[in-house]
Amino acid sequence: MSADTIAAIVTPYGRAAVGIIRISGPLVKPISKELLGDLPPPRHASYRHFMIRQAQNNSHIIDSGIAIFFPAPHSYTGEDVLELQGHGNSILQRNLLQEIFRRGGRQAQPGEFSKRAFLNQRIDLTQAEAVAALIASNSTKSAQAALRSMHGNFSRCVNEIVSLVDNLRASVEAGIDFADEEDVPVVSPDKLRDEFLKIQGKIDTLLIQAARGAQLNEGFTLAIIGPPNSGKSTLFNQLVGNDASIVHNQPGTTRDRIREQIRLGEREIRITDTAGLHAHSDDMVEQKGMDLTRSEIAQSDHLIVVVTDDNHSAVQDILPLVPLQLMPHLTVVYNKADLTGAPIEYIPPPPYARIRICAHNGNGIPLLMDQLEKQMDSIKDNGSPFWARQRHITALQAAQEICQKHDLCATAEITAELLHQCSDQLSEITSTAERDELLDKIFSQFCIGK
Numbered sequence: 001m002s003a004d005t006i007a008a009i010v011t012p013y014g015r016a017a018v019g020i021i022r023i024s025g026p027l028v029k030p031i032s033k034e035l036l037g038d039l040p041p042p043r044h045a046s047y048r049h050f051m052i053r054q055a056q057n058n059s060h061i062i063d064s065g066i067a068i069f070f071p072a073p074h075s076y077t078g079e080d081v082l083e084l085q086g087h088g089n090s091i092l093q094r095n096l097l098q099e100i101f102r103r104g105g106r107q108a109q110p111g112e113f114s115k116r117a118f119l120n121q122r123i124d125l126t127q128a129e130a131v132a133a134l135i136a137s138n139s140t141k142s143a144q145a146a147l148r149s150m151h152g153n154f155s156r157c158v159n160e161i162v163s164l165v166d167n168l169r170a171s172v173e174a175g176i177d178f179a180d181e182e183d184v185p186v187v188s189p190d191k192l193r194d195e196f197l198k199i200q201g202k203i204d205t206l207l208i209q210a211a212r213g214a215q216l217n218e219g220f221t222l223a224i225i226g227p228p229n230s231g232k233s234t235l236f237n238q239l240v241g242n243d244a245s246i247v248h249n250q251p252g253t254t255r256d257r258i259r260e261q262i263r264l265g266e267r268e269i270r271i272t273d274t275a276g277l278h279a280h281s282d283d284m285v286e287q288k289g290m291d292l293t294r295s296e297i298a299q300s301d302h303l304i305v306v307v308t309d310d311n312h313s314a315v316q317d318i319l320p321l322v323p324l325q326l327m328p329h330l331t332v333v334y335n336k337a338d339l340t341g342a343p344i345e346y347i348p349p350p351p352y353a354r355i356r357i358c359a360h361n362g363n364g365i366p367l368l369m370d371q372l373e374k375q376m377d378s379i380k381d382n383g384s385p386f387w388a389r390q391r392h393i394t395a396l397q398a399a400q401e402i403c404q405k406h407d408l409c410a411t412a413e414i415t416a417e418l419l420h421q422c423s424d425q426l427s428e429i430t431s432t433a434e435r436d437e438l439l440d441k442i443f444s445q446f447c448i449g450k
């Protein structure tokens with residue numbers, strides 16, 4: 001339990017119908033008695049005046065609202081917690097907070113409530129991280145995945161593998177420690193191989209699921225590529241809704257990557273305009289721009305290839321630059337339909353989705369957005385069972401590598417040591433081994449009040 005009492009406004013700053021202050025720690029009871037006149041009954045919403053002390057020790061009502069007291073250990077942090085739900089006026093809330101500080105509380109750091117919940121074993125590290133992910137989620141699917149992690153789905157899968165590893169290690173070590181005793185069975189090589197295969201299979205599955213969950217978290221990326229002057233920047237500006245990128249009839253106008261966030265359906269997407277790609281350029285700056293475009297292609301989940309409607313074959317120059325796995329996530333745009341007079345339309349695959357538009361006047365943009373939304377649906381939201389982040393993937397990969405080192409000819413001591421290392425790596429995901437630096441890094445990414 002922590003020695004100090006922390007407090008923060010947990011609702012967003014500004015004006016709102018309701019503003020909530022959360023207090024956690026050993027001074028909650030005395031602070032409650034002074035602010036509210038009493039300690040409200042546990043876990044009941046109680047209407048109270050919130051009072052602050054003035055000169056000559058007179059108290060005056062600063063606000064009124066609902067107070068809820070959550071006694072330790074049955075609270076979010078595992079400590080005594082008081083929540084004051086007053087009016088959402090930031091001046092009132094700050095005055096109330098100052099009063100709490102005068103009475104011994106201090107400002108909570110970002111993520112400090114969740115850190116205490118973790119340290120008091122109310123939640124494990126993965127669940128705590130999922131709380132921050134849930135708050136930051138930018139789509140319903142990623143919010144649902146974060147919620148599943150918060151409810152412990154990911155942790156349960158990890159813990160199940162840790163138990164398998166630890167049980168096997170216990171059997172192997174028993175064989176070493178009690179080698180002479182007849183009633184302690186030695187793990188046979190066949191059994192050992194089967195158990196290792198089982199563990200590896202479970203780690204592999206979890207790794208795939210975690211990678212999918214991590215992608216959800218990172219959001220979607222979309223790049224607009226194509227030959228110079230095809231209208232990439234014009235299309236980009238139409239999609240982002242402002243003139244973020246320079247449009248000009250001179251080929252080679254865009255040289256840097258220009259990035260914006262857009263909303264497509266319920267999803268936040270990072271969209272990038274790129275320098276036009278063509279076979280050869282003596283211009284060093286243009287060459288650098290094309291290098292950036294190539295690296296953008298590699299980082300993208302989806303590509304829009306823009307060519308002009310009078311030159312469809314220009315797509316063939318771009319396709320060799322598209323990695324095979326991205327081929328299903330490609331939309332080819334035939335732009336400048338106003339010049340050919342061909343209809344604005346969606347031309348279904350195969351071999352890839354094609355749409356004829358006129359970026360200049362915006363014709364076909366809603367059709368394109370509709371199509372992109374459908375294609376995005378098929379990329380990542382394919383049932384991630386939970387949210388995860390790179391830290392978890394790294395630990396799973398390390399555990400996988402350790403398992404792969406296992407050699408059936410190895411001594412029981414070496415096998416036991418490998419299992420020990422594997423268990424440690426996996427346990428880092430839900431981390432019971434408290435490492436201050438890692439914890440500080442993780443919790444500092446939270447918002448204040450959580």
Ligand SMILES: Nc1nc2c(ncn2[C@@H]2O[C@H](COP(=O)(O)OP(=O)(O)OP(=O)(O)O)[C@@H](O)[C@H]2O)c(=O)[nH]1
Nearest residue numbers: 228229230231232233234248252253254276359360
């Ligand atoms: N007629 C017509 N002109 C267009 C259309 N879209 C873009 N343009 C024009 O084509 C020229 C090039 O447009 P940009 O958007 O700068 O092309 P870009 O592909 O970004 O070019 P770079 O950055 O040089 O690679 C500009 O003069 C645009 O006004 C269109 O749908 N119809």
Ligand SMILES: [Mg+2]
Nearest residue numbers: 232233253254
């Ligand atoms: Mg451009």
